[in-house]
Amino acid sequence: MLLIALATLASLATIAVLFSVLRAVRVHEPPAPVTHVRHERRRAHPAARDAREAIALVGDALAATHNPRALVPLILEVVTEATGARGAQMLHGGVEVGWFGEAGGRTRPLTLDLASENSDSDTKLLLYPPARGFDVETQKLAEWVAAQAGIALENARLHEEVRRQATTDELTNLVNRRRFIEALETELERAKMFDSPLSVILADLDDFKRINDDHGHHGGDRVLKSFGQLLRAQVRDFDVAARLGGEEFAILLPQTTAEAAAVVAARTRDTLAASPMAVSDDATVRLSASFGIAESSPALTTDELLRRADDALYAAKRAGKNRYVVDATAGVS
Structure with missing residues (x-):
């Protein structure tokens, strides 16, 4: 019950106002090729330069699910929309676990650590900047989004652990x-x-x-x-x-x-x-x-x-x- 309480409190910390961000995003396991271009081009959205707009966008997206696999595409899409990036990529232990938009190419990405204070997970978010690059405010916004995403991923891990404990026999690891x-x-x-x-x-x-x-x-x-x-x-x-x-x-x-x-x-x-x-x-x-x-x-x-x-x-x-x-x-x- 303590894990559930902690996870719920952490989730509430990321919730802002309502904004729907559920669209199909490709998530896969194989190592990343040099360049990825999403086949279904995302609709052009201006970057969420207004901080309140970005907070609303991010807060609702991260509160939408406690499934770690479902969170990955949400994080990738919402950070791309919020910062005006060409695309985003997530790596775990150096292996790609998801991408959105145009990921890769010659442009050096902005690399952000998604580990929360309570986690030592080696998960990184790579943001590929537009032609004009990221200004200082956008970089700060991206860092804030990454921090919230790290909390959400840890939150999801806690919920998954609670769910597993509720349905698994502790001694044998078979279902209960x-x-x-x-x-x-x-x-x-x-x-x-x-x-x-x-x-x-x-x-x-x-x-x-x-x-x-x-x-x-x-x-x-x-x-x-x-x-x-x-x-x-x-x-x-x-x-x-x-x-x-x-x-x-x-x-x-x-x-x-x-x-x-x-x-x-x-x-x-x-x-x-x-x-x-x-x-x-x-x-x-x-x-x-x-x-x-x-x-x-x-x-x-x-x-x-x-x-x-x-x-x-x-x-x-x-x-x-x-x-x-x-x-x-x-x-x-």
């Missing part, structure tokens, strides 16, 4: 129960809309209490963390692996039948069986896990799908553990 349910609800709607399959796997480490009893909670935490890494390695980029709590985990598999999900569960079980888990720097244990699998259908709600996967999981436990069971209604034996 809250985020998993949100993703499941979204994917269920998508599956219904496109009539595509979707499956859920619930996984529970067998006899995990024994690990805590024999090796302490620190040893148990090491096992949970290792299993989280193992689980992540078994899924595709668009699948969602989560820790729901304790030793219970889940995998959301869009565009996947129960039969295909069973292959994932079997592979995960076999990989776990072949992977000793460290409980200390000089001790390892071998573990097994049980898995329950359920496939969606148009009539199923989120709770019903999870209940079916949970019933299948406990059927696997009752059958002797270290196995997977597919919900019988999925039509897979």
Whole structure:
């Protein structure tokens, strides 16, 4: 909550009067060529020489979003408009992360540091001057804009960190129960809309209490963390692996039948069986896990799908553990 408060206060410091500055700007990752010219030429705007006009322009633009990726094009456009520059370029660690207008060429740019007082980020803003160059007042304005942009970027980083903490399990770095349910609800709607399959796997480490009893909670935490890494390695980029709590985990598999999900569960079980888990720097244990699998259908709600996967999981436990069971209604034996 403290991070949220700090981020909100810092945001309010940059807000002035309303001015809309949302237009398409190219942002990309590759190293910068010598010269860039934007294909969609920006409309000619006079430089915002009046300080109040510039403050209004900058303040609203920087308050428009807390997404760091969305802030980059906004900063580039607004600083170009405010100073009358030909174009602007942003570098992070020496690598270009965005540009606007005409960036590059033979003209020496005005280089400004975007690091705020609370950040040591190596981010720089390069402004390419018009033919007449920048006068002293415009350079001061550019420095002020850069300072505000640095605050906004740090602000966005704080908001992103708060958002990540709210949706990520701290121990395993998998998504938490809250985020998993949100993703499941979204994917269920998508599956219904496109009539595509979707499956859920619930996984529970067998006899995990024994690990805590024999090796302490620190040893148990090491096992949970290792299993989280193992689980992540078994899924595709668009699948969602989560820790729901304790030793219970889940995998959301869009565009996947129960039969295909069973292959994932079997592979995960076999990989776990072949992977000793460290409980200390000089001790390892071998573990097994049980898995329950359920496939969606148009009539199923989120709770019903999870209940079916949970019933299948406990059927696997009752059958002797270290196995997977597919919900019988999925039509897979």
